[in-house]
Amino acid sequence: MGAWDDLDERLRPGVEAHVREFERVRPALDRVTAAMRDSIAGIFEGTDLNPLFVTARTKTIDSFRDKASRTLPSPEEGAPPLLVFPDPMRNLTDLVGVRIITTLPHEVDLAANLLKRQRQEFDCRGDREKDIGSIESGTYGYSSRHLIMRTIHHDVVRAFQQAVDPETRAAGSYLFEVQIRTVLAHAWSEIEHDIRFKASNPKAWSPYFDRQFTGTAAMLETVESAFAELHERYETVTGFWDEDGEGSAPLTPNRIRDVWQTLLPHVDRKSDDNWGWAAELLAAHGLRTTLELVSLLQADTITTVRRALDHRYSPGPDRLLDDMLLWHYGERHIELTAEPKDAESTSRRDSLQRRHRQMEVYRAQHPDT
Known part of the structure; x- marks a missing residue:
């Protein structure tokens, strides 16, 4: 049951x-949607950020009807x-929607900031984190960054505005709207939307479904955190191999x-932070x-x-x-x-020589090592 079904x-x-008016001008609005998708996708070309994909949609007629039918109680009795x-043609900001799907959570912010810097083409009029289930309330849900963007002197938009009103001075x-979220959040939200909001029979809903969605949202947050940590470690390790950057940093303890x-x-069981011994060993070989x-x-x-030892x-x-x-x-x-x-006393020399002999035996048995 939607808002249209209950409308006064x-x-x-x-x-x-x-x-009817929306249905008449929707073909022209489709062209605006395609233009916005292409413009947004083009922003990422030549940058370090490569979204998994950028899609767009024009609001469907049924969805427009339902949203246009939303009401508030009148302050006047009987009215x-x-x-x-x-x-709604002017009040709704999501008739055209662009969706940007990223791999990792930090890329959501990078994408949003990149869009907001395109001041020659767009003006950001709104930016909020839409979180179904918030950290403050101690609940879980998918997180999505929502930007409200305004085009600036766009020719395709002008054509649409003239289709709406040929007498208007099209600006x-x-x-x-632009939605930005990770691929995991996207998958979760799509499944939730199909089951929770598109259920053909709302009477068939069970509270256990809510419990399961909450549980999967918690797992989603854990998995995204793990992937973010993996990415951060990868970036750090990659930096170690940069001979002109982090790789040139001197080996202090x-x-x-x-x-x-x-x-x-996994090999770190030292009881203190004194790594001077390591610096001395490495310096002995000029490392x-x-x-x-x-x-x-x-x-x-x-x-x-x-294996050798x-x-x-x-x-x-x-x-x-x-x-x-x-x-x-x-x-x-x-x-x-x-x-x-x-x-x-030659205890260290004796230990090193014993281990060296083991290594040589292993090398002889495994000539490819």
Whole structure:
């Protein structure tokens, strides 16, 4: 049951007149919709942001009729209700709607900011976060950024305005809506809309459906957060390999700790933040930049070293870094970092030599490593 079905009979003739007018000019409005889609999609060309897709739609006649039929109670007793949109062709800002679907949550803000900077073509007249279920209320639901954009001196809009009223002085300014959301939020909202709002029999609705939608919305938020964290880690790791940027950063103890915890968070059981020992080990081999450290800590090599030494216990950062340097530099690592051969105690030298022999045996058995 929609607003049209419940509309007061006294208001129906006026709404029907608006619907007929909308139906008459809708072909011209379709051309506005296509032009807005192309303009919005073109904004992202040549930028670092590539939405998954940009689509657009003109409001359907049935949807227009239903929205034009929305009412508020009249303040005068016995009077007919008041239409929320008494002139829907001018009051409604979503007759033309453009939808931008991004991959990650942070891209929603990037897309919105990019659109709002197109001041030669558009003027942003509204910007809000439409969240069905809000953080403040402790509930869940899909989040969508909604912008109300106004065209500036657009020729296709002028043609539409003249179709509406040939006598008007068409300015080429027109309000339309842009929705921006992630692909996961988009999928959730589409499914919810089909089930919750398009149910053929509202009496068949069960409160358990609401519970399930709330549960899936919570999972959606968790998954989006995980993807956002993955993206952030990827961007950080990629930066480590930039020899002209982050890769050139010197290996201070704190820098080594940060790189290690980014690349190998599962191998970090140190009880303190003193990574000076690591800086000394690396400096012994002239390794002084971030790029040199990440080149050393390759995952496949770490796996090979673990197999070669058949660690009885999972090594911590200090032991694993020592083993990686020993794998790469062999006897040189022993001579640079162990006690002199004639020292009273040579426990480190003995340990390194034992591990080096294990590595050589493994290499002989696995010549491709």
